Amino acid sequence: MTPPRGTGAGDRFERPIATVDVVVFTLDGGELRVALYERRSEPFVGSLALPGGYVHVDADADLDGAARRVLRDKADLRWGHLEQLATFSGVERDPRGWSLSAAYLAVVPVAELVGAPNLHLVSPTSSSAGRRLPFDHGAIVAAGLDRLRSKSVYSTLPTFLVESPFTIAELRDVYQLVLGVDRLDLAGFRKKILDVGAVEPVAGELRTGAHRPAQLYRRTIGDVAVFDRTI
Amino acid sequence: MTPPRGTGAGDRFERPIATVDVVVFTLDGGELRVALYERRSEPFVGSLALPGGYVHVDADADLDGAARRVLRDKADLRWGHLEQLATFSGVERDPRGWSLSAAYLAVVPVAELVGAPNLHLVSPTSSSAGRRLPFDHGAIVAAGLDRLRSKSVYSTLPTFLVESPFTIAELRDVYQLVLGVDRLDLAGFRKKILDVGAVEPVAGELRTGAHRPAQLYRRTIGDVAVFDRTI
DNA sequence: CGAATAGTGTCTATAAGACACTATATA
């Protein structure tokens, strides 16, 4: 067995490296994007990777807090949907040794990511498939994309991708983009979204074009709402 | 910042305690039960708690491996459904210090748990609500129960609670127990279960009673199958 | 007024739930 190490708390086992990594999704230029940043420290200096870092036992109350701190420090991000995704682990995934990473999923409007230097918005499919990401970040991005897509089928999670206010048709386009479907019927979509009560009209406001203006809406609740069936 | 500690791998941060805990569900005496064992070491010696333990960086390939090792050593369990649940963390949850626990959900027939001394099968509702479990194991059990119930609505996860072979009516009763519903229509249930193809008849075998005997079935696949809609 | 999109209402095809009906065992 491993000799006593670490913190002197009394346990006899060598502790694994503990980090958090966040898959931040947003919508930019009409495409789904994941936020990567250029690493400043070893290993993989200079590579694009997920925003992440060590758990700070003296600064973080828990893993959620660590994820929020990482988003604040590395992406200047203070608002958005955040949920735990899964924990990735193993002796192989980090050259520094046995490590585990609590992966989080964040979904934010692109405006929340302005002012973050060093941050690159890339296609999640090219970054997990084509591009080689360090560690197992390719697998983490893939897991994040899976979660985003599967939850989008039965919840209002995609509303966090857009800035308020938005029109029902714009929101429909976001669902189509995320789910990869062609022509979601706007009438049925409107019923679903309004019935679930996650969205409310912004009083009196409209938007212009060469046709009838559309009512603008915003999220009513800070949380994700769930449909009875599917979208 | 924290001075250098731990493993000498070069990182500058004190590492949190890393453990795994497994919520093992089974069916015993017609009731849903969670497997707890009496702790042999500090803290909370003598208390009933979830089977769990430190991650062994020299023995475990990853967290899944750690969970399987814990199940083997503490519950003599070598077969069943196992999936990662969530990772619980914080400075408060363990008196030894800042810790994180990768929680797993296991679903097994009760026969797999025989021969495990020291193991107690208790009601998950009484154990998370009434009874006080050490650490945050009450919350972990509640999360496990949530996952089991929510997945049972749209998957064949409950088939792992029963020993093969079983009848469709027996399986229906298991779904009713887990979901807490009254009278699931047997005809509709049969269609759903057989259509999804997760279960196959055991050739020629029947079962007796004061009435028409029932066909026996077993799981065809080692994995959980998912329905189009709900059960 | 034509074109384009917003928004509402309705019709229909489908599927789930209820349940009728048949099958097969024991007592």
Next chain:
DNA sequence: TATATAGTGTCTTATAGACACTATTCG
């Protein structure tokens, strides 16, 4: 033959998807 459960088939009802129709703007 009565009864109890297994298993199949059908009818009804709820609903999602398609789409018709109205509304409202600009050029």
